[in-house]
Amino acid sequence: MSIFIDQGTRLLVQGITGRDGSFHTRQMIGYGTKVVAGVTPGKGGRLFDGVVPVFDTVADAVRDTRANAAVIYVPAAVAASAVYEAADAGLGLIVCITEGIPVLDMTKVLPYLHERGARLIGPNCPGLISPAQSKVGIIPGNICTPGRVGVVSRSGTLTYEIVHQLSTHGFGQSTCVGIGGDPLIGTHFTHCLSAFQADPETDAVVMIGEIGGTDEQQAAEFVAKGMTKPVIGFIAGQTAPPGRRMGHAGAIISGSSGTAAEKMAAFARAGISVMKRPADVAPLLRERL
Amino acid sequence: MSIFIDQGTRLLVQGITGRDGSFHTRQMIGYGTKVVAGVTPGKGGRLFDGVVPVFDTVADAVRDTRANAAVIYVPAAVAASAVYEAADAGLGLIVCITEGIPVLDMTKVLPYLHERGARLIGPNCPGLISPAQSKVGIIPGNICTPGRVGVVSRSGTLTYEIVHQLSTHGFGQSTCVGIGGDPLIGTHFTHCLSAFQADPETDAVVMIGEIGGTDEQQAAEFVAKGMTKPVIGFIAGQTAPPGRRMGHAGAIISGSSGTAAEKMAAFARAGISVMKRPADVAPLLRERL
C-alpha cells in the first residue's frame, strides 16, 4: 500500500502542453502513472503525445475521464486559479508543483479547499511518489525503490538525496511526499505522519524539516502522542544565520521557535531519532527497525 | 411551547441606547422578555434604565451575561456589521429589525452565519413573539394572545392585521414570526414551517406571503411533502402591476413565478387553504381545525 496515491490514481495534468508540464507528463507516464487527461484552455480536443486527451477545463476533463487527482504545472500567475478549478471540479487530491504563488492568495485558496474536503499537496513542492505504483510530480523515479519506509519532506533536492541514501542502503519506500517549503501549504507533516501511521505497509517514517515556522514541533507533538512507528528526523539550516532568508520563504526564523536547534530538540523529546547529516538515515533506521 | 424563542431566551439588544432600540427595549421588557444586556460601543459600563447592563462589544456582553439571542436596532449603515458581531460572539439567534441593508452585503453575511450555525431572522422584519413568553422585535404585544396557531409572514403591518383577526376570533398564537421582505433573508418560510410542524404546541400555521421570488412555492412544496398540520395562506399583491416595485425590494415580479396568481395556485395545489382577504383567516382555520 501507500498514502495518497496508488495504482488507482487517475491523474489529470493542468498545464499539460507547457514546457514543464509536457516534460514531466512523459516522465510520469514512463513511470507507470495513469495519466488520464490534460487541461490547457484553448487546446481542448487534442491528444497529448497521441494518447492523453486534452480539455479546455478541468470540469470537462473530470466528467469525461473520471480523473481523481490533479497535478499542476502552470505558471505562478495562474497557479492559484488552477487549484481553485481543480477543487471546484471535485478532485480530492491536488498536487501543485508551481513555485511562486503569493502567500496572500494562499490565505484564500486554503479555506476553499477545506470547504470541499480536498487535499492540496504543495504548492512549491516536488510532489509525491509511491514507488512502482504511481508518481505525481517531479521526484526522479530512478532514485526510488518500492519498500516500507515513508518519507515526508519540506524540501526538494534534499529529499532526493535522502531517498537516494535509503535506496542505496536497501530501504525501499512506501510513499515519498514533498509537502513544499512555502509558508502556507495544504498538507502538513502531521497529515502525512497520520496517514503513514494508518498505512499497514509503512513500517517507519523519515521526516525532513528545515528552519522556520513550527510545523516540525507540531509534528513532534503528534509523534509523541499518536505514533507507534519509528520516526527518523532531519532539520536543514543549522548553520543559517538568524533572520535571513534561505531561499524558501518559509525559512524565516521567527523567534527561537524556528531555529534548527529548537526543532531538533523537539524531535529528540518526542522520541524521534535525529540525523546529523543525510548519510545518517540508513544507520538510524537500522537501529529502529 | 413555541419556536425560536421562549421563556429561556436571554436577549441582548444591539443599539440599546438608540432611539428605536431604547423604545423597543422598554416595550420588550414590559412584555416580559428577559433582556439581559445591551451593546453600544463607547457606552460600556452604564446601566440602561438602571437595570440592563450596557457593553462595548457583543463578545463582552455574552461572556458576562450568557445572552443567547440578539436583536438589532442599529442604523442601516452598521447593521450588517452588527450581525457579524453577534454571530462571531456565538449567538445562535439573531433578529435584525433594521431596514436598508444592501443586498450585496447580505450575500456575504449569510454564508458567515451559515458557517457558524446561527439563525438570522430578517433583516427588515418586525421580529417575533411567543405570546406570554417572549417578544423579540417590534410586533405589538397587545394584539397577540397565547394559543396554538403559528404565524409566519414576509410582511409587517399586514401580519399585525392578521394576528389581530386571529386574536379577535379566539385563535391564540404559539409564535408569530416576521421573516422580512428583503430579497435575501436568513430564515425562510420552510424553516418556520418545519419548526412549527415539530412544535407539539402548534396545531396549525398561517403563512402570509407576497409577490416576488419563489419562497412561497418552495414553502408549498414543503407543505405538500412534509407537513401534517393544516396551513392557511395569503398572498399580498394580487393587484400589483407586473414589473413595478411595491416598496419591498422583494416585490419585483421576476417572470410569472413571482405573481400572486402563481403563488396562490401553488398553495392550492399543496393543500393550503387560500385566503382571499385577511378577514378570511378565522373562518378558514375553523374549517381546518
Add this chain to the structure above:
Amino acid sequence: MNLHEYQARDILRRYGIPIPDGDVAESPAEARAVAQRLGGKVVVKAQVHAGGRGKAGGVQLAANADEAAAHASRILGMTIKGLTVHKVLVTPAADIASESYVGIIVDRASQRPVLMVSAAGGIDIEEVAATTPERIHRVAIDPRYGLLSHQALGLALRLYRDVGQARGAAGIMGNLYAACYAVGASLVEINPLVATPDGKILALDAKMVIDDNELDRRPEIAALRDASAEAPSEVQAREAGLTFIKLDGSVGCCVNGAGLAMATMDLVQYYGGAPANFLDIGGSSNPQKVVAALRIITADPHVKAILFNIFGGITRCDDVANGIVQATQQFPLHVPLVIRLTGTNEAEAVRILTAAGFSALTDMDEAVQQAVAQAGGAVGGGAA
C-alpha cells in the same frame, strides 16, 4: 435606481471594460457635434428608463452628422412608455461579427450573485430564457471568493471558440463583477457584448440598476439620479420618504407598510373598486409625511375617494391623524376621505379626528367597502 446607458457605460469603462467612444447629447446640435467628432456612421440612442426603446423608434443609425442631428431632433422629446426622452447617446456604429449577452444579478434562490451568459445576445434575453433556456449558461458566484478566473473562462468558452477572445470576455466578466460590488448594483448587463470582425471584444450597450439601499453610502452614485427621467409624482414621493406608484383606479390609498398596502389594494379590487395608487408611508409616522402623501394623492384627477388604512405599531395613529388635519388646513381635498386606524395611540387619534370633523373606522373591510362606494361603487367584476 436605474442608471441611463451612458452612465452605466462610464462606470464600466472606469472598471476597465472596453466600450466604444461616444457621448451624450441633449439637443440636435450637440448630437451633430458628437457625431462630427466621432466621424463615420453613428447610432443615436434614446436615454430613457424603459425597455423596448428600439421598437419605439428610439434607436437610429445615422450615416453622417446631419443625419445624427435629424434623428436626435426626432428622438428628443419622444415619449416611450410614458417617459419623455431628454437625452440621446451618440456612438460610432460598430462592425459586429457576433453578439453575446453577459449579466450579473443577485439571485434570491441561491442567495448569491449569478453570472449569466448567452451566445444569443443582442436580443431580449428574457425571451431566450423563456424559449431556449439551454442557451443561457450561468454560474453562482461565491462572494467570499469573488468570481474565480476559471469560472469566468469556463463561461467565456461557451461564447467564443478562440481562447484569446474567451480570455478577453472572461476579463470583462471579472471587471463587471468588480464593478457590481463597487457601485452596489443589483443588476448589470452587457447586451450585446460583441466580437468585431478583427477579433476585439467590446461592450456595446450597458444596463445597470443600483440597489437603493446602497445610495446612502455612495453619494457619487446617488448623484447620478436623473429625476427628469422619472414620473414627477414618484420623485415627489421619494423626496418625502414615501414609496408611491401611480395606478389607474379611483380609490387613493394611504397605508403603512408595503404588505398591508398591497393587501389594501387587493381588498379594494375584491370589493369591486380600483386602486389609484400604491402608497406606503413607511414605519415612522411624521405628520409631514402624511401631508405629503395627501398632496400627491389629491393631485391625481382620477381619484374619487381617499382611503387611509393604518395599523399602528411603530406608526403612531395620532401622528397620522395630526397629519390628516394639517393637510386639510393647507389644501382642499375635494374628495371624500375614509379613515381606518387601529393600534398604537388609536384613542388619541380618534379624538383628534373627531375634533376636526372626521370619523374613523377600526375595521379594514368596512373601510374599504365605504371607500369603494364613495368612489362611485364597484367598477364591475368585483367579488362582494
Add this chain to the structure above:
Amino acid sequence: MNLHEYQARDILRRYGIPIPDGDVAESPAEARAVAQRLGGKVVVKAQVHAGGRGKAGGVQLAANADEAAAHASRILGMTIKGLTVHKVLVTPAADIASESYVGIIVDRASQRPVLMVSAAGGIDIEEVAATTPERIHRVAIDPRYGLLSHQALGLALRLYRDVGQARGAAGIMGNLYAACYAVGASLVEINPLVATPDGKILALDAKMVIDDNELDRRPEIAALRDASAEAPSEVQAREAGLTFIKLDGSVGCCVNGAGLAMATMDLVQYYGGAPANFLDIGGSSNPQKVVAALRIITADPHVKAILFNIFGGITRCDDVANGIVQATQQFPLHVPLVIRLTGTNEAEAVRILTAAGFSALTDMDEAVQQAVAQAGGAVGGGAA
C-alpha cells in the same frame, strides 16, 4: 522585498491612513528645503533596510532647517548594520499623547493574516511579545470576509477608551488591511500609531515587506525596489535568478534547491569547515546561471575553495557542467573546485567535465570533506 519608510508612508497615505507631512531628501540641502517647507521642529530619519537605526544615531530631532541639514549631513553616508544610508526622511516632530503598535502579518499557524495591536507602542514590539505577551491583542482575519468592523473596533477599544479615537484607529486598521492585500505585503506595521494631544490618531512610522512572489503582477510596487540599499552581491544574484546570501566562511557553495543548499552548508560545518555563502541556483539549470553563480562566489576574497553539490531532478547535470566550463573560459577561478553531481544526465556531465580537465564526485559527504580540506582544513570544533 523591504520598502523604505517613506515608500510605505506613501502607500498607506494612498489607502486613506492619516500620516504627517514630510518628504525624502538625498542631500543636506534637500533636507533643509523640506524642513523649511514644513516649518518648526522636524525629525530626520535614516532610510535604510535595517532595524535599530535609532540606537545607531539614524534618527535625530532638529529645531530648525539648519539643524535638519546638519543632521542629514551626518546621517547620509552613515553605515547601519553594513548598509549605507543614501536617503533621509524629514517629517514634522509630532506632539504625542500616547503611542500604540498596529501590525498585520501572515501567520503560518492559523494560515491567516493576523492583526496585532498593543498599547505599548513606540518600542520594539518583539520585546513586548517576549516579556509581556498579555499586552499584545490579536485577531486572525478570515480573508474570505476581510477585516470585519467589529473586529477592528474591538481591538481599537483596547488602545483607546474614547470611542471616537477607537473608531479612528479601527478605520486605520481597515485601511491597513486593504493596503496589505492591494500591494501584496507579507508584513505591515505602524509603530508608533499615535494619539496627538488634541485627540487625532496618526501613523508616525510605517514598515512594509512585500512578498517577492507578488512583484511580477505588481510592476508599480516592484519599481520601488532600491538596489542601492542592498548588498551588491545579493542584487547581482537576484538579477541572475539566484538566491544568494553572503556568510563569513571560506567554502563557497553552489547548490540546487534551498533545502539541499542548507544541508550542504550544515555538512561543511559538520566536517569542520565554514560556508562562505548560501547559494541556490534553483530548479532550472541554465548554464548562464552557473556562470553568474561562479562570478559572485569568486568575487569574495575569503573563498578558498568552491563546492558544487547538484542532485539532478529538473536540474540537468550536463547544464551545470557546461556552465562550469563556460565560466572557466570567461574568468579565472584562482581557487580549487570540488564538484559533486548526481541524477539527471549525470554521465554526460562527467564526460563534459572530464574533457575540460575537471573531476567529479557522486557522494555528498566525500565532496564536502574534500572542499573543507582544500579550503585549508577544519577551522576547529568540527565533528568528523
